[in-house]
Amino acid sequence: MQTINGQNNPILCVNGLKKGYNQMEVLKGISFTVEEGDLVSIIGPSGCGKSTLLRCLNCLEILDEGEMEVAGVRISRRHSEPIPRNFSQLAHNLRQKVGMVFQQFNLFPHMTIRENVAIAPRVVLKLPEEEVQERARELLRKVGLEDRMEYYPSQLSGGQQQRAAIARALAMKPRLMLYDEPTSSLDPELVEEVLQVMRNLDAEGMTQIIVTHEMKFARDASDYIIFMDEGQIVEISDEDEIFLNPKDERTRKFLNRWIKE
Numbered sequence: 001m002q003t004i005n006g007q008n009n010p011i012l013c014v015n016g017l018k019k020g021y022n023q024m025e026v027l028k029g030i031s032f033t034v035e036e037g038d039l040v041s042i043i044g045p046s047g048c049g050k051s052t053l054l055r056c057l058n059c060l061e062i063l064d065e066g067e068m069e070v071a072g073v074r075i076s077r078r079h080s081e082p083i084p085r086n087f088s089q090l091a092h093n094l095r096q097k098v099g100m101v102f103q104q105f106n107l108f109p110h111m112t113i114r115e116n117v118a119i120a121p122r123v124v125l126k127l128p129e130e131e132v133q134e135r136a137r138e139l140l141r142k143v144g145l146e147d148r149m150e151y152y153p154s155q156l157s158g159g160q161q162q163r164a165a166i167a168r169a170l171a172m173k174p175r176l177m178l179y180d181e182p183t184s185s186l187d188p189e190l191v192e193e194v195l196q197v198m199r200n201l202d203a204e205g206m207t208q209i210i211v212t213h214e215m216k217f218a219r220d221a222s223d224y225i226i227f228m229d230e231g232q233i234v235e236i237s238d239e240d241e242i243f244l245n246p247k248d249e250r251t252r253k254f255l256n257r258w259i260k261e
Contacts, residue, residue, distance in 0.1 A: 011036040011176055011207050012057070017066035019052055026052050028231040029066070034209065036175070039202040041218035042211045044228035045254060050211040053228070054180050057209070058100045059091035071097035071175040096124065099169030100178045103185050105161040107153040113140065113164045114149040117171050124172065139167040143197050159190030166197055177201065179210040195221070215258045219243050227251045 010033035019027040026049045034040055042050050055061040057070055062083055067076035073094040077084065084090070107116050117136040121127045127135070140149050143163040153161050162182055169177060179198070183191040195217050198208060202221065212218055218225055219239045227234045227242065227250075234248045246252045 009036065010034055012068070012070050012209075014057070014068045015066055017053070017056060017068060018064045019049075019056055019061060020064055026231050027056070030231075030233055032226065032233060032236060034176075034207065036207050037205045038223045039198070039208045039210070039221055040224050040226060041222040042209065042226045042228060043213070043215070043218055043254070044234075048228045049231040050228055051180050054100070054178050054209070054211055058098055058178055059087075059094055060100075062087065070094055073097065096172055097174055098176045098178060099172060099174035101162070101165050101169050101180070101182050103181045105153065105158075105165045105185075107161060107164060107168070109153050112150050112152055113145060113156070113167075116153070116164060117168045120168065120171050135171060136167075139170050140164070142170070142200075143167045144193070157190060158186045159193045162186065162194045163197055166194070170201075175207065177206055177208045179208065179212070181211055181213065183212070183214060215255075227254065229254070 012034040014033070015031045017027055017030040018025065030053060042053070044050055052061060056063050057068065059075070063075065063077055065077055065079045067074065071094065073090055075084070075087070075090050075094070107113070108119070111119070114136050117139055118132045121135055122129070122132045137146070137149065140146055143166055145160060145163055145167065148156060148160060153164070156164065183194050186194065191214065195214065198210065199221055201208060222239045224236060224238055225242045226236050227248075229250045234250050235242065235246065237247070242251065243255060246255060
């Protein structure tokens with residue numbers, strides 16, 4: 001198992017995770033750990049399994065084999081073993097501790113931004129309405145949308161919608177945030193405002209795992225970087241080491257393409 005920073009209290013521990021579709025193996029025994037407070041970027045070519053890995057970590061996909069413990073919730077499965085009977089309950093428990101932000105914003109179009117952020121604490125956590133509304137206002141201030149609370153998603157730019165989606169994920173007070181290419185649907189001039197929110201959360205100590213093609217952000221903001229290729233982790237290193245001295249030829253080729261662009 002590959003450990004990110006060598007400490008002994010990981011918030012995420014994955015061991016031998018495998019996932020496939022229609023006899024095609026997508027994840028081929030992924031193992032790594034992440035410590036609380038780390039910002040970890042996952043990079044690699046399209047189709048290498050990055051998004052599938054994130055979806056497994058949030059139980060949007062059911063692992064075929066392996067084990068993982070995410071924010072205290074442990075899920076394991078042996079080869080060819082049936083899906084655990086309590087998987088739905090485990091997934092529910094996990095998602096109360098893990099927030100996820102997608103490429104598409106997935107905001108409810110008929111609700112204001114404030115209502116989008118408030119709905120999960122109200123429905124899932126069943127918090128008092130006064131507390132729900134205060135939490136929504138606080139989080140929208142945090143992502144710089146205090147003056148857009150009563151706007152509908154269609155009235156916002158893509159960057160503003162993605163920041164609202166981050167606020168919505170934060171509304172459950174997660175211990176871990178997962179992002180699947182959060183800036184890939186944005187115009188270039190809107191990317192930075194979303195990345196800055198993640199930098200701010202990192203400064204506050206939020207643990208974050210980001211699948212990204214934003215190499216400059218990965219290099220400048222990450223505590224560690226995971227490079228994946230063909231369903232496997234090729235190497236894990238800190239941002240300086242992997243960019244200055246990649247150990248694997250596949251990593252070198254991938255980063256050289258980015259440098260040339």
